[in-house]
Amino acid sequence: MTRTIIGLSGNLDRPSKTRTLVQTVVATAASEFHATGTIYDLTDFGPSLGAARRVADLDAPARAALDVILSADALVVGSPVYKGSYTGLFKHLIDLIDPLALADKPVLLTATGGGDRHALVIEHQLRPLFGFFEARTLPTGIYAADRDFTGGQPTAPALLDRLGRAVGQLAPYFDRRTLPEVFLLGA
């Protein structure tokens, strides 16, 4: 069965640097691990997201998007920095998720901000959030500032190096699953 690497970007506007960064990471990882990649951002969840108090309140397309995210083999998550943290609507979406739904899920964390002041948003905000879910956040997070983009695309060499390193950390999850079952049983 084809494995899936799904991107979830917490941007409110399009075009979005965060969405583009998440898309680049998903495309790189999907190509490296022969997986299918899909991206969602908050616009894809439509107007029912803001009013929803539980998953059942989401409309059908939003519920379908959430189902795809929760069933992913790996997630690439990103948010623009707003006031030193992830966006409020992104957190609202995360608040709808069952506490057990992301346990053991590999999650690659990304964020974008105007400059370097909040570069630790990944370590101080996103990693604890996914720690709550007992997800397997990858050691390397990818933070990008405005100057790391050219024409809306991530272009800074140091950023792309880091991106490659972070994607490489998905290997244990994907390599292991591609081994024959008999090998996994230790025969």
Ligand SMILES: Cc1cc2nc3c(=O)[nH]c(=O)nc-3n(C[C@H](O)[C@H](O)[C@H](O)COP(=O)(O)O)c2cc1C
């Ligand atoms: C309401 C708002 C608050 C922001 N707060 C911060 C901030 O605290 N720190 C920062 O570095 N950038 C901040 N920014 C800049 C954005 O994080 C940055 O431009 C980001 O890359 C935008 O991502 P997007 O293109 O995906 O929307 C803020 C932007 C907005 C609109």
